Amino acid sequence: MAKWGEGDPRWIVEERPDATNVNNWHWTEKNAGPWSQDKFKELFSNLKITNNLADLKVNEIDKCEGEASANNRKGKLIFFYEWNLHLKWSGTSESGKTYSGTFKIPNISEENDVSEFDITVSIDHDDDDDEGTQIKKVLLKDGVATVRSQLAKYVTELKQEFTKGMILPKKDEVKPNNVVNHTSGFNKNKVNMMPVVSDKKQLGTKLDVTTINDTQKFQCKAIEFYDALTRIEMVTAFTHGPVKVDLFKNGTFQLFGGNISGEFLELEPGKKIVQTWRYKAWPPGHHSTVTLSMEEKSDHTEVTLKQTGVPTSEAEVTKGNWQRYYWDSMKQTFGFGSFIH
Template identity: 60%
Template structure:
């Protein structure tokens, strides 16, 4: 496996005719605060808390103070965000009186330094009588988790939206020599193959992961190079300067991607099939001499790159 920072040049295409921000050396920054404010307000506008015991809604964002930005330094995306949030909620018990209760939800420090699962979320109710206390307990149990889920959507959306155009292809020569133990063979000859299976977990929805592999701007962000991509059945793709090519056999949004996949150094005309189902990779027909380096490159140039580009790194149960 290539050392971090060296990379496997057979998978990398890096050429910029305009020489803009060559090798992504300069710090570039985008202001994500206005977008963040709109997105957070949208996520908490008239949001129902799913419970049979009561009719509860998070009604609006009362307070939203802070800032957010996306930065690129030496080819690495860095996201900064820090928000102090106060939400309003209201509701009543289904088995109680018709009395309406209201309260607040405070999130004093939403930032990249704090794990979403460890956020300090404070719940209060205005009239804490017997019914009010019961509603508060429901909010402590279900409301907190709903707030975490919505804020996770904000964070993943922030990283998806502001990764666009932040990473520019670099300039580097490409070594097209095959790896050791790789044998060139004529089309039609039987070759020794093996299968690769990997199971991974990402902090994102199934749709977000599907988009990361089928939306050209997102594929460009994590491959950091020119991409050709036609995400329809029978559509072709070309990544890393033509070093990876293939076509889509099956596309089921947020569920499944099946594609014929070929590395340029493999025997001419030979493709493997990779099947992504709920972030499970099954790749059949990989030349045996290429199996280890192919597994390493999936990890480095797909999974690690996707996590770095879009912030899908941690998984929460």
């Protein structure tokens, strides 16, 4: 909500040169169904299942039922998809015997993480066929892992493909071909990346590090803040450039043209994100650890940042860049920053 007597920027219709969906207020939708079907065919045609027991592969899609769409509502990207897939597989054992069967995935949807998709395996063989039984065990481990990896690619590429053009620039906003300075991340001219030598007699160098602490208030639900930092379409929107987000434990991320990168250590939706985090110009191999804790209040969400292992010489500029490139940009992009005072 805005201050008394002032307009809430989310309610103000701004001019756009093309007069299209001003301020991204109206609901817009793109049908992602045909694209998804083509993508599934690409991902699951002659897909080799790596293992040491048999020559196995996914041949083709036997059944593909469902739908997918990308939606822009009030500047927020929302993806809906629900699919039921049956995949044919075949293989040859070490003895030369051929086998075949099906992978079934009935619950591919945005309501579940890729790791939660149910994947079952069927195999056409006699119950007393020991070799077939061993192959099924391989399929339950290596086969399911391979299929799940391809499904993760589908989700990532769906969001990357349909993020394009969904969030339209506002009046006087920087155009995509002019965002190099903004998306390049942190200001290299202000950052001295030389490590601090704590002992001149030491043969190597020891990096002097410190901890950054910060607390911010956002006018949104805790889960909305969490989504803004983990859903690829929302991360793309507030960073204004291509990103990589593999949302699972030990999954990696890259933001601001690769200048910021790291790995997810803990993910608790609406509660906490723990990640390794490094700036590209830091000494090779040096990572800090970022902990973002979310506490939902009656009218806002309080976010606490703790970043350990930050080079001391860059602590001030790093904290300032969190404010500029994360907090301010998120508040401006998603309307998380208006309060009654």
